[in-house]
């Protein structure tokens with residue numbers, strides 16, 4: 001008998017109507033919803049097959065469940081309480097289990113492994129996100145509460161369990177299917193139930209935010225962690241390491257090709273550069289079941305590169321090399337800021353026209369100053385320092401003032417991107433956080449009102465990721481989120497330096513009359 005559950009859940013509708021109560025029925029593996037319990041006879045307003053969804057217990061909101069449908073669509077749900085959410089999570093989990101058992105009886109071994117490989121891949125991506133959040137929390141320990149840290153750790157721990165379960169099942173299935181030599185026997189599900197030191201794999205994100213899978217040649221175990229788009233990797237023709245002692249990437253068991261992706265083989269040396277990325281997932285090897293020869297060649301690395309808005313930017317904040325004493329080169333900084341302007345047209349040429357005009361006006365003011373004397377004004381600090389020394393920083397249209405407003409705008413963008421990269425899918429909420437941190441205190445009631453209106457025009461999360469270059473697939477979305485994370489980190493570094501500059505000269509105190 002299949003799992004049955006019915007009850008009220010709040011469903012996210014849109015930014016105008018927000019969360020709306022709906023009557024949900026889970027039956028026969030399908031979740032359907034109705035306007036109310038009285039409207040069931042009139043047919044459902046929509047339904048989704050639970051086995052085609054990834055079920056995500058939201059890591060910040062303990063009442064929320066996100067159903068990520070395999071075609072990239074979402075259904076956001078909110079229970080009335082944490083306990084109520086738990087009830088639904090259990091029901092969804094049981095339903096998935098039932099469907100899996102059904103599949104098992106009708107599918108061949110290989111098909112089941114395939115389906116679990118896809119699960120493995122999805123939870124691997126989720127792990128990457130959680131670990132990025134955890135790293136941010138740890139890095140910014142001062143500004144994050146213990147509660148936030150606990151939440152992120154819990155989410156990470158839950159996803160680790162999901163990942164290990166999926167991996168365990170793959171191992172069991174593959175082990176029962178083939179005879180492996182004793183010394184490279186795949187780990188059993190029992191071994192995997194407790195994270196094992198023999199798990200030897202690390203996944204990193206490259207500078208473009210793309211996943212990079214590396215295999216360590218001196219700690220091989222037969223349980224390859226595949227990163228697969230939709231089809232799983234081919235089984236190695238012979239049950240020995242396809243990677244050990246070889247530079248031939250053609251034998252890599254990664255099945256990653258897709259027309260829009262580029263596969264690159266790199267040495268571990270170039271990966272060290274890639275470790276500047278803000279998002280890294282390490283399932284760290286500590287020991288190996290198979291000792292390796294001391295003279296193993298460098299590990300092989302397969303990278304998938306996705307193009308995103310960020311990777312295609314002609315000038316990137318991350319590439320700005322600071323002068324001594326953290327001097328920010330004026331020319332590079334302005335080029336990076338200018339490159340962001342076309343994005344406002346993509347968002348909405350009319351709604352964002354004032355914002356774009358304000359930002360480009362300030363870029364222009366600073367550019368004009370720089371052109372007067374590129375040596376003297378080589379750095380932003382040089383411009384501000386010179387204006388302060390000559391008492392021209394307070395005159396109308398000073399570069400100091402232009403940079404102050406440009407810094408606030410860039411900070412808005414950085415915090416907004418940070419929020420989204422860290423799991424905030426409600427763009428209105430992300431914009432509010434960004435606004436409070438960067439601009440609100442400097443705006444009077446009129447501009448605050450404009451913000452409240454502008455925020456209603458924010459796009460949907462999925463559309464926003466598409467504007468940033470995603471093709472809508474989970475993998476590409478993930479790549480965009482990684483690039484966002486890296487973008488936010490590199491911009492934050494610069495806004496922090498600028499804030500310190502303005503604090504030094506006491507030039508950034510909000511006017512009291514605004515309160």
Ligand SMILES: CCCCCCCCCCCCC/C=C/[C@@H](O)[C@H](CO[C@@H]1O[C@H](CO)[C@@H](O)[C@H](O)[C@H]1O)NC(=O)CCCCCCCCCCCCCCCCC
Pocket residue numbers: 340343354355358361362397401402405406408409410412413416417427431439447450451454455458459
């Ligand atoms: C998707 C999120 C949508 C959120 C929308 C936020 C909109 C903010 C609304 C504010 C409108 C501001 C219009 C202008 C206001 C100006 O009055 C104000 C002051 O101007 C300054 O005045 C000085 C004289 O007093 C003058 O000397 C100086 O030159 C002049 O600048 N200016 C501002 O407040 C600055 C506004 C900057 C707003 C930045 C908002 C950025 C929104 C980005 C949203 C999308 C982010 C995704 C980007 C991804 C790609 C990188």
